Amino acid sequence: MRFDKLTVRILVRKNYGQCFDFYTQKLGLTPVWGDRNGPYTSFATAPGQPPCFAIFSGANMPMFQGYQPPVGTPQQPDTVAAILPTSDLEGDYQRLRAAGVQFLGEPQYIADWGMHCTYFRDPEGNLFELSGGDI
Numbered sequence: 001m002r003f004d005k006l007t008v009r010i011l012v013r014k015n016y017g018q019c020f021d022f023y024t025q026k027l028g029l030t031p032v033w034g035d036r037n038g039p040y041t042s043f044a045t046a047p048g049q050p051p052c053f054a055i056f057s058g059a060n061m062p063m064f065q066g067y068q069p070p071v072g073t074p075q076q077p078d079t080v081a082a083i084l085p086t087s088d089l090e091g092d093y094q095r096l097r098a099a100g101v102q103f104l105g106e107p108q109y110i111a112d113w114g115m116h117c118t119y120f121r122d123p124e125g126n127l128f129e130l131s132g133g134d135i
Contacts, residue, residue: 007051007052008054009053009055009056010054010124010126011055011056011058012057012058013058013124014124015123015124016036016037016055016057017037017038018123019055019123019124020036020055022123023055024043025099026096026099026100028099029043029045030043030044030045030046030049031043033051038055038057039056039057039059039060040055041054081119081128082126082127082129083128083131084129084130084131085131085132086131087132088132089117089132093107093118096120096130101120103120104119104120105118106118107132115131115132116131117130117132
């Protein structure tokens with residue numbers, strides 16, 4: 001198992017184009033493969049860089065043998081958070097806010113853990129942590 005090669009793939013269940021726009025226009029990612037129409041797009045941090053993130057249409061998941069949609073309620077808490085490390089938490093926070101990203105709160109320092117972070121969601125409600133330190 002190669003956790004050092006782990007990639008994040010968000011399953012889009014509602015509006016693929018809206019998520020594509022969020023990741024390109026607000027977070028500044030560059031599409032490597034795929035487009036706004038889906039069902040799959042991989043993204044890089046800049047043109048010519050390798051992919052680091054991808055989205056996939058949840059409606060296409062049944063193509064994978066044995067897949068069953070999760071059972072849950074709207075009250076179910078988050079089960080996964082994507083962590084985005086940064087060396088400039090305040091600068092990235094301000095840049096993303098200016099681009100229209102709505103954060104759950106201001107950056108905060110958790111002294112017990114030595115952690116400086118803030119959270120936001122994509123249009124599908126997926127939770128992201130902007131983290132000013134190592135994970």
